[in-house]
Amino acid sequence: MSKESSTVRFPARNVSKNSQSEPNENEFEASSNQIHFPPPRTPLNSIADPAQLQKELHELDFDSQPKFEAIRSGRYSLSDRKLEAPDRAGNGGLSYGTPRVSGRGGKAHSEPNSAQSTPARNGSRASIGGAICTGSKAPQYNGGRAGSCSRISREISVVNSEVLTQVPHFELAEDSSFWTDHNVQVLIRIRPLSNIERASQGHGGCLKQESAKTLVWHGHPETRFTFDHIACETISQEKLFEVAGLPMVENCLSGYNSCMFAYGQTGSGKTYTMMGRGEQVEEQLKYSCKCSFLEIYNEQITDLLEPSSTNLQLREDLKKGVYVENLTEYNVRDVNDVVKLLLQGASNRKMAATHMNSESSRSHSVFTCIIESRWEKDSMTHFRFARLNLVDLAGSERQKSSGAEGDRLKEAANINKSLSTLGLVIMSLVDLAHGKHRHVPYRDSRLTFLLQDSLGGNSKTTIIANVSPSICSANETLSTLKFAQRAKLIQNNAKVNEDASGDITALQQQIQQLKGQLSFLMKHHNISWSSSSGVPSIEEPRFNELPEEYNDSLEDKMPTENLKLPSVRNKKMKCMDTILVGALRREKMADNAVQKLVAEIEDMNRLVCQSEEDAGQTKMMLKFREEKIKRLELLTDGMLSAEKYLMEENKALLEEIQLLQARFESNPELTRYAVENCRLLEQLKLYQKFYEHGERETLLAEVSELRNQLLDILQGKLPFSTENENQVGKHFLNSDTIKELEDCRNMNSKLISQAASGSVRDSFSKDTEEFRQSDKYSMVETLSMGSDSGDETASYSQEECCRDMYISSNKDKIEIQSEVKHERRFLKSGDLHKENKCIMEISEDIERKALQAKLDKWLRTWRRSDYSIATFKRISYYSCLTRNRLK
Numbered sequence: 001m002s003k004e005s006s007t008v009r010f011p012a013r014n015v016s017k018n019s020q021s022e023p024n025e026n027e028f029e030a031s032s033n034q035i036h037f038p039p040p041r042t043p044l045n046s047i048a049d050p051a052q053l054q055k056e057l058h059e060l061d062f063d064s065q066p067k068f069e070a071i072r073s074g075r076y077s078l079s080d081r082k083l084e085a086p087d088r089a090g091n092g093g094l095s096y097g098t099p100r101v102s103g104r105g106g107k108a109h110s111e112p113n114s115a116q117s118t119p120a121r122n123g124s125r126a127s128i129g130g131a132i133c134t135g136s137k138a139p140q141y142n143g144g145r146a147g148s149c150s151r152i153s154r155e156i157s158v159v160n161s162e163v164l165t166q167v168p169h170f171e172l173a174e175d176s177s178f179w180t181d182h183n184v185q186v187l188i189r190i191r192p193l194s195n196i197e198r199a200s201q202g203h204g205g206c207l208k209q210e211s212a213k214t215l216v217w218h219g220h221p222e223t224r225f226t227f228d229h230i231a232c233e234t235i236s237q238e239k240l241f242e243v244a245g246l247p248m249v250e251n252c253l254s255g256y257n258s259c260m261f262a263y264g265q266t267g268s269g270k271t272y273t274m275m276g277r278g279e280q281v282e283e284q285l286k287y288s289c290k291c292s293f294l295e296i297y298n299e300q301i302t303d304l305l306e307p308s309s310t311n312l313q314l315r316e317d318l319k320k321g322v323y324v325e326n327l328t329e330y331n332v333r334d335v336n337d338v339v340k341l342l343l344q345g346a347s348n349r350k351m352a353a354t355h356m357n358s359e360s361s362r363s364h365s366v367f368t369c370i371i372e373s374r375w376e377k378d379s380m381t382h383f384r385f386a387r388l389n390l391v392d393l394a395g396s397e398r399q400k401s402s403g404a405e406g407d408r409l410k411e412a413a414n415i416n417k418s419l420s421t422l423g424l425v426i427m428s429l430v431d432l433a434h435g436k437h438r439h440v441p442y443r444d445s446r447l448t449f450l451l452q453d454s455l456g457g458n459s460k461t462t463i464i465a466n467v468s469p470s471i472c473s474a475n476e477t478l479s480t481l482k483f484a485q486r487a488k489l490i491q492n493n494a495k496v497n498e499d500a501s502g503d504i505t506a507l508q509q510q511i512q513q514l515k516g517q518l519s520f521l522m523k524h525h526n527i528s529w530s531s532s533s534g535v536p537s538i539e540e541p542r543f544n545e546l547p548e549e550y551n552d553s554l555e556d557k558m559p560t561e562n563l564k565l566p567s568v569r570n571k572k573m574k575c576m577d578t579i580l581v582g583a584l585r586r587e588k589m590a591d592n593a594v595q596k597l598v599a600e601i602e603d604m605n606r607l608v609c610q611s612e613e614d615a616g617q618t619k620m621m622l623k624f625r626e627e628k629i630k631r632l633e634l635l636t637d638g639m640l641s642a643e644k645y646l647m648e649e650n651k652a653l654l655e656e657i658q659l660l661q662a663r664f665e666s667n668p669e670l671t672r673y674a675v676e677n678c679r680l681l682e683q684l685k686l687y688q689k690f691y692e693h694g695e696r697e698t699l700l701a702e703v704s705e706l707r708n709q710l711l712d713i714l715q716g717k718l719p720f721s722t723e724n725e726n727q728v729g730k731h732f733l734n735s736d737t738i739k740e741l742e743d744c745r746n747m748n749s750k751l752i753s754q755a756a757s758g759s760v761r762d763s764f765s766k767d768t769e770e771f772r773q774s775d776k777y778s779m780v781e782t783l784s785m786g787s788d789s790g791d792e793t794a795s796y797s798q799e800e801c802c803r804d805m806y807i808s809s810n811k812d813k814i815e816i817q818s819e820v821k822h823e824r825r826f827l828k829s830g831d832l833h834k835e836n837k838c839i840m841e842i843s844e845d846i847e848r849k850a851l852q853a854k855l856d857k858w859l860r861t862w863r864r865s866d867y868s869i870a871t872f873k874r875i876s877y878y879s880c881l882t883r884n885r886l887k
């Protein structure tokens, strides 16, 4: 275990007081992992005469503890009327249930919804914080102050068998998903009656549990309460931990902030519930974990692990949220470390005896574990972090019931103040949850300010309301139950705290990998980047060096007759080279685009961070204003001297100036403009490149090449040489079809020359207008007009056209029509310049790729299907569109 940032050795523990009385009980010092404890604080004065009370309790405890334990551990069923005589040494055949908190004991717990991807966890998680950590044995640790730790280990132990048989037992529903799915949970825990209570009031109580979810408060008026979970008197620590504690730890490991409060009147079992009976466990934590332990006493924060650090200040930070300045955090390696810290801190808590509890906590304590987990998946580094707050509140009773006087009264007033703020916060949150506008007074007490995330914020929170069934506590029990009922309605907004910054690094790595692969491929295929255009060029087509499967697939697609012809083969190779060059070029462009996007994401992330910072700074400014108002109020009420006011004002203004400076330097607006500027410059460069570096010509050449390729393939499949015509062609085509092919070829060459001269635009405009007006039966004719040749379809009968058009699906028609509509928009828009601009605005590159993909698709369809002139015409027509658009 190491202290954050510096290695701290605790001074040797002052055990003199207790070592005499309980010399062998300090297991801590005997443990291998030695922690030296700080000197404990002087115990607070007791108000009532606790000595007598304690003596009585001790005697009673000793007698009855084993019986109670036996029942808790399940050795005795509730129907057992007779219990074995207890052995005073504590081992007279009594087993303590399962002592170790060793994971989940094979119990299946569902992951929280949003944490499905959390890597498999193992190792110890059960005992984090030691909260409700069960154990068979008391830790037997007794700090410098008598009673502080023995208290942790002690039970009420005032229950005898006779009584227990009368207490109905209700199982605590084990549904871990319930705890993980809900952000705010409330559980009622009823402690058993103490012997003193029993002696004074008999066996009757103010509470009666009717079922696993309902209990009745016997009073005026009799009130029935329903809760999702009620832990009756016979529910063991272990069971409670399994049901409510484990899912909280699970949440925390999954990256959710988690918090567990114990609320209730003094002596109702809050500390017992939170501290359990700590024991050393051996499993290793698999996560990095830091712990701190503080107490809020009289509205002052003290570090329980470094008791000399008193009056610590709360600060707010954008990243950390609310935190305690200078609070020591210890890195812990295993559960033992955690338990040690827990016990060490507990020994320093302010305690005193009151009428209601001989060892009453007079402060609120917060034990915090910050858990971080990191794992790699798909070459991404995931990082999650979460806090687990275990809050043991001071008793919520009224002052007069605790019999407090003097210092205790002042304490009680402060306790009441923070607890009433807690109540107000909860009420405001409930109102908020019902859609009302409310100011939530988090800042009115240190407790609520520190725990604001746990209340209505980013946290999964469990509130355990501890109640005593004693008639003497009837009113307090009722108010605790009402508090619990209200708290049920709070709505938190828990989210997984995950850092995705690793993703960008992973993307960059991926890009690097792809680059490596690309350069390897280029080296092996003699491809070099042309320095001027950034376009790869292939030095020499080498058909024989192509991978075999590539040849095979080609052979599958092409008629074997053609492959035998070297000229055809060379031609094909040339085509393939072109395709490859195009593909590599596009790949490079895509690579550039990815890089740009990555840079843009980084910019945006920066912007988001800055905006968050800005929001935080605005919040801080508001806070300054609020504080200033408070100061002014104090000044006008005469509670603050003018001098002190000025000094505080000066300090606040200095802080404000610093804040404003920081705000000025990291103004998100500036960054936004800078990012926008960069983006526009990039765009400008792109346009310049498009015109000046021949990008446009390259695209045109590529499209034209693709079209030629298509025609070549058509020719290759249906050769025109007399010999082949006789052998193969005859099987497929009649002379009309062959002529049609020739026509199409002519049509294309005409289009190319027209595109060069610009005249195609006029004719195309006419074409599209006619196309729009035509019905599906005349579509082929309209298409053919694009060729500017009246007799091109002469040999293709109207009937055949109709049939072909029927074959082409409605979808095709819709696609073509929308293309034409699109085209018309261009043509209407006026001059060429505007058109080009328009084209670029809708992203030339993407469009071109899409068109090319369509061409490829059609080509594939055509290859697969029967030869269809209509399809071919569509392709030709589409080529025209493409060409025109790119122009």
Ligand SMILES: Nc1ncnc2c1ncn2[C@@H]1O[C@H](COP(=O)(O)OP(=O)(O)OP(=O)(O)O)[C@@H](O)[C@H]1O
Residues within 6 Å of the ligand: 151, 154, 155, 156, 157, 190, 191, 192, 264, 265, 266, 267, 268, 269, 270, 271, 272, 273, 357, 359, 360, 361, 362, 393, 394, 395, 396, 466
């Ligand atoms: N469920 C329980 N089973 C057995 N003993 C219990 C149980 N709950 C509480 N006790 C015993 O009751 C006594 C008072 O409990 P505890 O000190 O936890 O109360 P508390 O609510 O923390 O009081 P305070 O607010 O004064 O600190 C202790 O001796 C404790 O061992």
